[in-house]
Amino acid sequence: MNLREVVRQRKLLLQNGVLEKLASLPAAQALEVLLEAEKKAEESRQIVITLETIDGVLSEKNQGKKIAQAPVEVETQDAAQAQAQAAAETPSAPMKILSFKKYDCDGTVEDFVSHFRNRFAKLSSMLKNRVSAANGVTSIEQAKSSVERRKSRIIGMVENKSITKKGNLRFEIEDETGVMTCVAQQNKPAMEKAQELWLDDVVGVDGIYSQGLFLVENVVWPEVPVRQKKLAQTDEDVSIAFLSDLHVGSKYFLEDRFEKALGFFNGVGTEEEKEIAKSIRYVLIAGDMVDGIGVYPSQEKQLVTKNVFEQYSLLAQYLKKIPGRMQIAICPGNHDAVRDAEPQPPLPSEFVQELEQDNIHFIPNPCWLEIMGLKILVYHGTSFDALVSNTQKLGDAFEHPEKVAVEMLRRRHLCPTYGEKPIIPSPEDGMVIEEAPDIFHFGHVHKNASFDYNGTVIINSGAWQGETDYQKSMGRKPTPCLMPVYNLRTGVLKILDFNEESEGQKRGKA
Numbered sequence: 001m002n003l004r005e006v007v008r009q010r011k012l013l014l015q016n017g018v019l020e021k022l023a024s025l026p027a028a029q030a031l032e033v034l035l036e037a038e039k040k041a042e043e044s045r046q047i048v049i050t051l052e053t054i055d056g057v058l059s060e061k062n063q064g065k066k067i068a069q070a071p072v073e074v075e076t077q078d079a080a081q082a083q084a085q086a087a088a089e090t091p092s093a094p095m096k097i098l099s100f101k102k103y104d105c106d107g108t109v110e111d112f113v114s115h116f117r118n119r120f121a122k123l124s125s126m127l128k129n130r131v132s133a134a135n136g137v138t139s140i141e142q143a144k145s146s147v148e149r150r151k152s153r154i155i156g157m158v159e160n161k162s163i164t165k166k167g168n169l170r171f172e173i174e175d176e177t178g179v180m181t182c183v184a185q186q187n188k189p190a191m192e193k194a195q196e197l198w199l200d201d202v203v204g205v206d207g208i209y210s211q212g213l214f215l216v217e218n219v220v221w222p223e224v225p226v227r228q229k230k231l232a233q234t235d236e237d238v239s240i241a242f243l244s245d246l247h248v249g250s251k252y253f254l255e256d257r258f259e260k261a262l263g264f265f266n267g268v269g270t271e272e273e274k275e276i277a278k279s280i281r282y283v284l285i286a287g288d289m290v291d292g293i294g295v296y297p298s299q300e301k302q303l304v305t306k307n308v309f310e311q312y313s314l315l316a317q318y319l320k321k322i323p324g325r326m327q328i329a330i331c332p333g334n335h336d337a338v339r340d341a342e343p344q345p346p347l348p349s350e351f352v353q354e355l356e357q358d359n360i361h362f363i364p365n366p367c368w369l370e371i372m373g374l375k376i377l378v379y380h381g382t383s384f385d386a387l388v389s390n391t392q393k394l395g396d397a398f399e400h401p402e403k404v405a406v407e408m409l410r411r412r413h414l415c416p417t418y419g420e421k422p423i424i425p426s427p428e429d430g431m432v433i434e435e436a437p438d439i440f441h442f443g444h445v446h447k448n449a450s451f452d453y454n455g456t457v458i459i460n461s462g463a464w465q466g467e468t469d470y471q472k473s474m475g476r477k478p479t480p481c482l483m484p485v486y487n488l489r490t491g492v493l494k495i496l497d498f499n500e501e502s503e504g505q506k507r508g509k510a
Contacts, residue, residue, distance in 0.1 A: 003030060006350075012038060015050045022054070031350070033057050035309050095282060095327045097361060098368040098375075103343045103426040112425045116157070116200075116418075119429040120175070123202035123412055124155045126222035130204070141177035143209050151208055151217075154180060158201045169194045173205060182207070184216040193219040198390045199417045222412035224436035227455035232372035232488035237279040240371065241265075241326075242286070242484045244380070244443025245463035247335065248318065249311030250291035251304050252466040257481040260498045261464075262321045276485055276494065282371055283326050286443040286461060287333025287380030289315050289347070295335050302468070308337055309351065316354035324359050331365040333380035333444065341422035342366070342382065342415065343430040366414055366431070372488055377437035379414055381444030381460075386420035398476050402451035405440055405458045409433065439486065446471070446478035450493055457493065459484050 003022055007014060012034075022030040037053045040046075046053065105111040128137055138152040146152065156173025164170050167186040171194065172179055182205055184194035190207075194216055197203065206218040232238060247253050265283075267274055290311035291303060300306050305314070322328060330347065332338045337351050346362035363369070366379035384404050388397045397403050408414055414431040415421050423431065439457045446463035462479045471478060481498040 003034065006031065006034065010038070013048045015048055017051055018049055018054055021051065031309070033061070035307060039307065095329065095361070096370040097329070097363055098370055099364050099366070101428070101430065102345070103424045103428070103430045105424055105426045107425065111427065114427040115425040115429055117176075118427060119200075119413070119432060120157055120202055122429065122432045122434060123222050124175070126412060127155050127202070127204045127220065130220065130223070137204070139177045140173075140175050140180045143180065143214065144178065146209060149208050149210050151206070153204050153206045154214065155202070155204050156180060158197050158199055158203065161197055161199065171197060173203070180205075180214050181212070182214040182216050184219075190216040190218055196391055196393060198387075198411070201411055201416050202413075221410045224409045224412070224433070224454050224456055227436065229452060229455050229457065229491050230374055230438045231491050232374060234372060234489050236489070237275075238281050238372060238488045239276065239279040240282040240284055240376075240439075240486050240488065241280050242284055242441050242459050242461040242486070243464070244286035244441075244461045245288040245333070245446055245465060246285070246315065246318075247288055247291040247463070247465040248315040249303055249305055249308075250465055250468075251302055252468055253291070253304070254464050254466055254480055257498045258318060258464050261481070261483060261496075262318065264496070264498070265322050265326065273496070276496070279487065280326055280485065283322060283328045284369070284376070284378055284441055285328065285330045286378055286441055287331050287365055288335040288443065288463075289330060289333070290335060290337075291465075292335040292337065296470070312337070312351045313354060316352070319355060319360065320357070324357075326359060328360045329363050329367070329369060329378065330355075330360065331363045331367050331378050331380060333365065334382045338365075341424045343424060344380075368437075374438040374488060375435060376439040376441065377433065379440075379442045381442035383415035383421045384442075384444050386415070386417065389420075390417065398445060398447065400449060401442075401445045401447050401460045402449040402453075402458045405442060405449075405460070406451070406453050409436075409440065409453060409456060409458075446476075446480065448479040448482045448484070448495065450484065450495075457486065457491075459486065459493070 003019060022034055025033065033054060036057045037049050040053055040057065041049050138154055140154050140156060143152050143154050156175045159172040159174055161171040169184040169191060171182050173182060184190045197219065202222065204220040205214065205216055207214050207216045264273060264277055267277055269277065290308065293306060293308050305311055319328065332344050332347050334340065336347060338344045338347060342365065344365040346364050352362060363378065366377060369376040369378060384401065387404050387407065388394045394403055412433040414433065415423060437456055439459065441459045441461065443461055445460065446465065447460060448462035449460040451458045461484050462482050464480055466480055467478055483496045483498065484493055485496060486493045
């Protein structure tokens with residue numbers, strides 16, 4: 001992002017000559033000076049950033065002063081010693097980033113049509129590969145013209161859903177050939193399944209066509225297949241640490257406990273903790289790196305700094321303390337400096353320049369990774385709130401977020417109902433879960449959870465932010481500072497608690 005774009009986005013007023021003076025500096029220095037000048041102007045209640053303010057900032061820098069930042073103290077050995085140790089250790093095996101497509105559109109009718117056709121094609125193909133009804137899959141057009149009361153399976157996208165006067169559940173599904181009205185009768189086994197339907201689900205419906213209605217006998221979703229949990233083929237212990245929802249910049253960010261985690265990464269702890277830390281080769285972070293600005297009303301009252309660039313600068317000071325032998329993948333969340341609509345692109349370089357190093361990778365949201373033969377789906381989880389409201393079955397999902405992940409895997413889609421969460425109507429639907437992940441990692445709800453579902457290990461990595469005013473008002477209790485660490489060789493998941501110091505951590509401070 002150039003200086004003019006920064007000035008425009010931040011709605012800054014500059015005295016004539018300020019932009020030209022900044023343009024004569026190196027890009028990174030110019031941005032730093034501009035942000036410090038903005039801060040000084042706010043402190044002195046200046047409406048316009050003047051040349052005098054810019055000169056004052058430059059003068060301070062020339063005298064060796066630095067822009068104030070909160071120091072990051074890690075309970076570990078000297079930083080230089082830690083870097084030397086990291087360099088001496090065996091580097092990680094390559095982490096393959098499999099998601100590289102850009103999802104954009106013009107918002108035309110054609111874009112929406114292409115988007116839903118693509119979703120339908122992908123999900124209907126999965127359904128056709130499953131064991132079908134006795135007479136096979138039939139198009140809606142064929143079902144309507146078939147012999148009366150002939151059993152068949154039709155596949156379609158759910159359009160409408162309502163309860164009739166008789167208490168039956170009536171819904172419509174659509175494929176490329178037409179629309180079918182389906183009825184699940186009250187007190188029949190199919191009724192319970194039909195109640196779980198969400199708008200825009202792509203499902204298979206077994207039943208009988210009679211007198212203009214399709215009488216439902218069963219409903220099937222694309223589903224992830226049942227399979228054995230996959231393990232890495234290696235003789236050594238190799239682990240992944242999972243993080244999410246740091247919210248750096250919030251006054252509720254639990255800095256001291258995150259510093260304990262950084263100390264753990266660098267070998268501070270009990271002998272068991274040191275062995276676990278030694279095995280960690282990958283750190284996957286599922287979004288909400290910073291608290292952002294303007295995400296919700298009155299947020300500024302809960303921020304340590306209102307400058308999003310400074311929030312990312314503080315984030316960098318923390319993450320750069322993670323040993324260089326660990327590969328770090330960072331996806332954005334709804335608090336980060338990216339567009340709201342998903343799929344979201346990686347964090348823009350202008351915000352994370354300080355984190356540009358070989359072991360840090362910025363990935364989109366959602367993103368597929370491959371590590372030692374295991375396919376990993378990383379998704380922040382912003383659709384969670386909307387999905388919970390879709391069914392009574394998920395009434396306790398804020399206490400058990402793994403339940404929502406299971407529904408995503410059943411439906412093979414991260415946000416099935418269009419319009420409940422901003423989604424880019426790109427020609428290809430990037431929210432379809434195209435293959436069964438070995439690990440599904442998400443965040444957003446600040447509640448730790450794990451569950452093995454049909455061979456997929458589901459992990460929600462909680463948060464590093466304490467209970468907020470909003471969470472208190474909603475009666476939601478977060479579980480901060482619990483770090484899941486998954487051993488790829490053994491398939492064992494351990495949850496490390498950084499809310500209390502271990503004996504090894506206490507010794508590390510002495």
